[in-house]
Amino acid sequence: MKKVCVITGGGSGMGLATARLMGKDHTIIICGRSVNKLENAVNDLRNEGIDIYAVACDVSDSISVEKLAAYAKEKGPVVAVIHAAGMSPHMGSAKQIMEVNALGTIHINNTFYKVIEKGGCIIDVSSMSAYLTPKIIMPVGLYKLSVNDPELFMKKIMKRVNLFPKKVRAGVAYGISKHFVIWFAKQDAARFGNKDARVLSVSPGNFETPMGELEKEEADAYTKYCAIKRFGHVEEIASLFAYCASGSAGYLTGVDILCDGGLVASGVNPLKKNGR
């Protein structure tokens, strides 16, 4: 049986580009909430000769994720999960963003832990916002609740987010949720290691995707500080995901890889008033 790669958020952007690349030697399962988007992606990639299937799945719903994992397992040995599903500040409320980005990552790691093959890898997609959002607002002390009690974790973290003025809450929720993704992937490395599997996170900077387009107005201000003065192309992050998930990266786990065109390296932080 051909090896299976599951890609959450595979109907567009980075996920779709990754499906195209990983589809060269894997059976691909993409998921997302919009069936139309998934159908279009499946039609396009099947025409390119890729063995691809779609599952409607909301990663913030644990039962939906269980169904996705069961479907993937039926298709063959699951060796890679690229968890690219996410919501940005312009896409929803602070609560929705936290549920998709943070709770969704908990569901994906916990559920696929049960089905991932020996030698397999999960890549949780974070964001350079995790590096740029001021550390002082990160409720790191609450993160450990997510391991045993995701419900209490969500309740407490939303209480913290709701202390901020309404107009900045979605942005704060995004920064915290992506900082949490890095933490969660790191702390999960030992658990996955016991199964001879890996888990790591990748933090993209600004990329040319539908999400990147929505955030363009703010994101454009960052480009001049980057070492590489443009948005990233989706193929550039897809090939990083593919490498990280491959056996060639067999010793790589429990880390975050920042792929941001050198913005964070510049030391300039457009999220701060004085830029530093």
Ligand SMILES: NC(=O)c1ccc[n+]([C@@H]2O[C@H](COP(=O)([O-])OP(=O)(O)OC[C@H]3O[C@@H](n4cnc5c(N)ncnc54)[C@H](OP(=O)(O)O)[C@@H]3O)[C@@H](O)[C@H]2O)c1
């Ligand atoms: N583009 C950037 O500049 C940038 C920068 C930093 C980090 N990122 C991160 O990179 C990842 C990929 O984003 P992208 O840029 O490729 O954006 P994108 O094209 O908007 O892709 C995100 C995908 O996630 C899916 N999704 C959203 N909520 C979901 C849910 N609850 N359950 C399942 N699927 C869901 C969306 O499909 P449906 O709406 O149909 O569900 C969509 O296909 C995200 O995690 C994002 O936060 C992107």
